[in-house]
Amino acid sequence: MIAKFALYLSVIAMIGFSAGVLAQPTQVSITAPASNPTTGVQGSSVVFSGTATETDPNALPLTYTWNFSDGTSQAGQTVNYQIATTATVGSTITATLEVTNATNVLADTQPTTSVTVVAANSTTPVSSNLIYVANYFANTVTLIDPASKNVLTTLTVNGRPYGRAFSSDGKYTYIVYPKKGAPSGTVSVFDTYTRMVTAQATVGNGPNNVAITPDGSLAYTTNFALFGTVTVTNTSTNTVTATIPVGRYPTGVAITPDGTTAYVASYSDGTLSVIDIASNAVTKTIQLGPYLLSVGNVLPTTSTPFSAFNVQNLSISPKNGALSFSSNFTLGLSSVGIAPAIQATTLNIGNFALYIPAGSFKPEWWGAYWFGGTFQGETVEVLLQLLANNQYLLNVYAFNAKLFDINNPVTVRLNIGGENGTTLAYPTFLP
Known part of the structure; x- marks a missing residue:
């Protein structure tokens, strides 16, 4: 009897507990x-x-x-x-x-x-802080809010969108895509405020990427074709002002912060075309290697001292003009980095001066940069290699160099794209 009563109380308790759970209101x-x-x-x-x-x-x-x-x-x-x-x-x-x-x-x-x-002439670029994703096969561009990670809207374009670039003030984004069934392509100008297409410009066949000059006046579009070209468009009138022949199947394009030079990478022949924006002429073609896909943002010219710079094993033979040394340097904390392949390098050792023009360093497959050639009758070889954490190794060899009145110690100065360092070295003089 006691066992039955206990079981009865247990069942009642369970029912009451369940009822209590079910009775809890949702919120x-x-x-x-x-x-x-x-x-x-x-x-x-x-x-x-x-x-x-x-x-x-x-x-x-x-x-x-x-x-x-x-x-x-x-x-x-x-x-x-x-x-x-x-x-x-x-x-x-x-x-x-x-x-x-x-x-x-x-x-x-x-x-x-x-x-x-608000009025339609408002100039606040409220959508320039969004992420614009070009959906190549869907013929759409998706706008994503980076804060909420939500898709805000999807814009339909008349072609397969690929490259895009913003104007420097953030008011417009330029998106390139080939026209359906047409030999030419299009650059569409999206107003980042209204999220609408405000203008279009016709460019060459197979437009791939686009870059805008810092003043926003010109758009440079690469046209992915065997006989590759770059189309220059006036952004005020959306008319073509120039067509520049470059390498085969050009892909990436970047413009220097001062707006004077454009760099274009070509996929098939592995060339980097250097374009003078004032004349829209190719001033130099740098052979790099096949299958180039893009050009990164061109680093602005800065004047940032190295945080560390030293020279070891400096050997000088004034009689036959031989010079060699090894150096280590570390970029400063505020440095924007260096790009030896597209920046000029200057080296001074006492009265000896070596200038390596932009585009003269050759990238090696293992990550270093090499320069070899004759400079004002002097034979020079330079090897520059990234070690780690903005630390670099620099080896220099020179023959027939004009070496005279070299002091001990001697002042050594190095400048790569504005990043610079000065140190004292103690040379070993050879016969």
Whole structure:
């Protein structure tokens, strides 16, 4: 009897516990919703997004509904709202987010967010901080908010988009793609404020990449073809101002920060074309190797001292003009780095001066840079190699060098693209 009574109490307790669990109310909580951008012109799109949580996993999924002050509604956690072309400039459009769970329990609060309609001539580039992804086979460009990791919108283009570049002020992004069924290609100009195409320019066959001059006046587009070219477009009129022959199947393009020079990499013949922007002429062709795909951003010229610089085993023979030494240097903390293949190098040892023009260093397959040649009657060989953490090794050999009045110690100066160092060395004089 006692055992039956205990079992009875146990069952009652279990039923009461279960009932208590089932009786607990579910709770839907909404994180503050947001609009991106917070201002927009008539006819432009705005993305509204919000997040909610539910305490009871059995009450999922959640349903999101956006109710706008203009009387329209949209369903979804993230929605793309189009501002009416007749919306009043200066007015505010409010969006109220409602979230319900699977049992139709409504969140306790329905927070709001808004977007303000502004004049169409606004110059604020509100979308230039977004990530633009070119979807080559989908003929679309996806805009992603890096903060929320959400897809904001997808733009449809008339071709397969590939390369893109921003204007220096962030107001426009330029996207290149071949035209469907046409031998020429297109550069589309997207207004980052309205997220709309504002202009288009026709370029060569198979446009691959594009770069914009720092002043925003010119666009340089590589055309991926056997007889490769670069199309120069005036961004104000969107008309072609020049077509420059370069290597076979050009791919990457980059422009120096001062806007004077463009560099174009060609995939098939492995050349790097150096273009003078003032004349739109190729001033030099550097042979690198096949299958070049791109050119990185050209480093700005700086004047940053090395954090460490020393010279070892400096040997000098003034009689026959022989000189050799080994050196280690470390770039400074504020250095932007060096690019020996496209930057000039200057070396001074006392009255001996060696100038290696930009583009003269040859990249080796194992990561070093080598220069060999005759400079003002002097035979010179230079090897530059990255060791680790901005630390470099420099070996120099010279013959028939003009070596006279060399002091002991002697001052050694090295400058690579503005990064520089000065140190004292103690040479060993040979017969």
